[in-house]
Amino acid sequence: MSNPSRPNVGQYLIRRLQDLGVRHVFGVPGDYVLGFYDMLESSPIEVIGTTHEDAAAFAADGYARVNGMGAVCITYCVGGLNICNPIAGAFAEKSPVVVISGAPGVGERFRNPLLHHKVREFTTQREVFERLTVAAVELTDVNLAFGQIDQALDAAVRNNRPVYLELPRDCVTGVPSFEHRTTTTAPASDPQAVTEAIEEAARRINASRRAVMLAGVEIHRSRLQPLLLKLASSTKIPIATTLLGKSVISEMHPSFAGVYAAGLGKDAVCELVEQSDCLVILGAFLTDIDWGFATPSLDPTRCIYASGEQVRIGYHFFHDVTLEDFVAGLSEARLSPPSTGVHQPPFREGPVEWQGDRLQPVTTDRLFERLQHCLTDDTMVVADIGDALFGSMDLCIHRQTEFLSPAYYTSMGFAVPAALGANLARPDLRPLVIVGDGAFQMTGMELSTILRCGLAPVVILLNNEGYGTERLLQEGRFNDIQTWQYHRIPELLGGGRGFEVRTMGELDGALREAAASRDAFSLLNVHLDPNDHSAALERLGRRLGNRVHSNDAKRET
């Protein structure tokens, strides 16, 4: 079947995934992809089966965010069309996930147009993924396949975004009739454009009185943290991050100024960023959540903006300047902004143990105050959306990029499966997963796979009996959900620890026990008042509320 000197299509794809550092592939098998699953199982790559395809894709996304590349492998349509949402999220937030889908054999398609799993045309699934990825190809020609694989994987690396590869089951073992040399292309800058851009940026920074850097998630995705740190230590310019970019720099770093999110974040950070006379925005795409759903409040004339898409200073643009080259150039430029002294964010004070009444009910604010105390150098925080995210905003993360959350695309159900992927990519870290009850009902049963893989995250379930964020926007019975006895899930899955938590004393005890037991997951069912919210969500709700009702929304336009 295979050929020692010449790999077949499946073997070549597996080899290239390994080149890119992929050691685990997530998915659910199905008949159109069983041949490739068989190859995966006999390869060094480990196949992680999940309960549902969408969980596999969230896991691959979490894996990619930490590892630099992830992969999900599913069957045709009934599998692939189950991962549209998580892959869309990876696209929106720039996480490079390779989608590998089985498909009917090319040879079968003529004989019987109504093969099972077919929706409309044999091309339908590829057409769907063309909208959700930066490259979507059907590997129907064995002689073209290797080159198509190279090009697609290149696109994933270059754009930090998902790509789609469809493997007809009669092509996966095909061997091309000629030798193939793997080629990869990297985007190149125009050196003169870089020089001019760096010179102007340096001039503006040196002439400024209150220069500030705002770092985004692309700094992590493009592995530019070392350059950012170099820039930080050489210039002492305070560095804030976006919410999606939270922890691209250690929040213990003396230059770290806090998370910027207009209307959500701390006032001091908003002031620092918005009143800067030279704001250097690096690798951030600023969303309505960063603006707190208000009109952007940054004056472009005072901004230097470099991202994966563009480099812009004031109102002019530099083409052919990559983010990498711009940050590298900046880190080597002679920068001597007036030392404003290292910014001391108001929340730098060390975490405190819970001292209050142990019989006090848990509130969102008390919970996060207490969680801050649990963070160690080995903690990776994975937050779902709603208060899981907004409450986490001010947690002080010890290391780089150990905070994961879908802070822009904000898809519920990300956290538990993403923690599965992220933890397999970084087994040296222990995930602290924070998730609302609504999101948990969507994908939380993936604890089943977490248990099976022998992983031991600590899962904090914020149980407010419904969709808390929405209650602030629009009251309605549709915001209430069935209450589960979440702490009994270990009895269903046959492993793990469950805790029911109502008081601060119970919280302390459960967190201590969870910290001590590292053989399996710990799930804390933390009861919260349905009307209790973090301060940030309170603020956000007020801002969002008047946009839900179309009349108001209309008025704004």
Added chain:
Amino acid sequence: MSNPSRPNVGQYLIRRLQDLGVRHVFGVPGDYVLGFYDMLESSPIEVIGTTHEDAAAFAADGYARVNGMGAVCITYCVGGLNICNPIAGAFAEKSPVVVISGAPGVGERFRNPLLHHKVREFTTQREVFERLTVAAVELTDVNLAFGQIDQALDAAVRNNRPVYLELPRDCVTGVPSFEHRTTTTAPASDPQAVTEAIEEAARRINASRRAVMLAGVEIHRSRLQPLLLKLASSTKIPIATTLLGKSVISEMHPSFAGVYAAGLGKDAVCELVEQSDCLVILGAFLTDIDWGFATPSLDPTRCIYASGEQVRIGYHFFHDVTLEDFVAGLSEARLSPPSTGVHQPPFREGPVEWQGDRLQPVTTDRLFERLQHCLTDDTMVVADIGDALFGSMDLCIHRQTEFLSPAYYTSMGFAVPAALGANLARPDLRPLVIVGDGAFQMTGMELSTILRCGLAPVVILLNNEGYGTERLLQEGRFNDIQTWQYHRIPELLGGGRGFEVRTMGELDGALREAAASRDAFSLLNVHLDPNDHSAALERLGRRLGNRVHSNDAKRET
């Protein structure tokens, strides 16, 4: 906000859904759709919140299959892109589901291009659903919206397939500036074409010696059962059904000849159908599953084939002849085929109580033999795929269209949420849900919503610790799944009954207790040997197996 004489866009859509018999809408709320949810809640339509959007879409599909029209309402992208698979299944199997998605307000889109939940372009989600529906429109213009709603709903009715309506949140309360008169268009036949087609069909039937009818699911979708029954009683022609069409005629009906599925079904039915000299195929789309994954074995020269897409006799086609008019014409034509006597299918013998050793372990075949005994006039059978479907094939269904299964698209996870929808559409019937453990892990937690709605299905979980169908095709660890203590789910959800079943005696006891308790669901965790299969799956596996390995598949081409 609203206007007594003139409805706004949301109110008009709700009114039209009611016109089409929609009394329940399934979904998960999100901020972009909260305005419409508020309208729904204050309307006569009941909103059924599910744990996950995909379950809402499966429920709407099950509802549509029984009720004639269903609807699912979700938020933008993070909601809508979660239902691509179930909606694709509704498209493939002709179930009319209206997808209603919230979206950012038109007015918001200019101000900030990076609104949360956005993937690529604001049109991305609509572009995806253009591939999965027969009509996909964004209701961005209040003055056009009513007409667009009429056209889309028409398309759903005409094609029995899903449509997609996107409601920007600032348009939902908009009122058009002029009166709108609801218009609906029905496809019309060319009377002369109908006459000629019926005359030729009648000639062939009357000249035949062994005329047989093969009825498909479209007979149900187009509400043609009364005409089919009329045809049956006037002609005494035996009627077989496809697997997807199972129970379009009561399987107690004297003319019912059994389920035809080449290589899967009973030999007697295959012989009857394949050796007929005049096979009248009505409303069936024949898939690779009907052929048992073999080359179609019916000779077109001996076939009369009428479906929603075409009317064909021998090798010639009649255009502008609808399935409705063809079946109506046939039911009125003078048909006098030689009385072959009513066909007695070999499995017509009455069901028997389990008489064997009560300590015998449950096997798939014994289980279905026993389940046959539980079927009553009030039973609706909802089968997931794999042995849940193949084992159910020979269950004798008492009434019309009380058997639901994704027998062509074969998406795992259909049964439990589809039973939720079907049961709300037909509260007078009690669902018997048959589902494998792999499929249950995908969507089975929707029992949460079933409990919340006070429904009481009996769920038979075939627990063979993995993906049984695939084990036959390709051995591998990837076919094994984490074993759950499924019978303990009631403790997690706070209601329902769980039973652990290993022996025939335990099965009898659990089924009796389940039959007696109608206040909530009963879940039977039925342990089966991982290598035990129904006879049909055994046959199917052998046929599929040699198509999984590409070399073999190649050889066939």
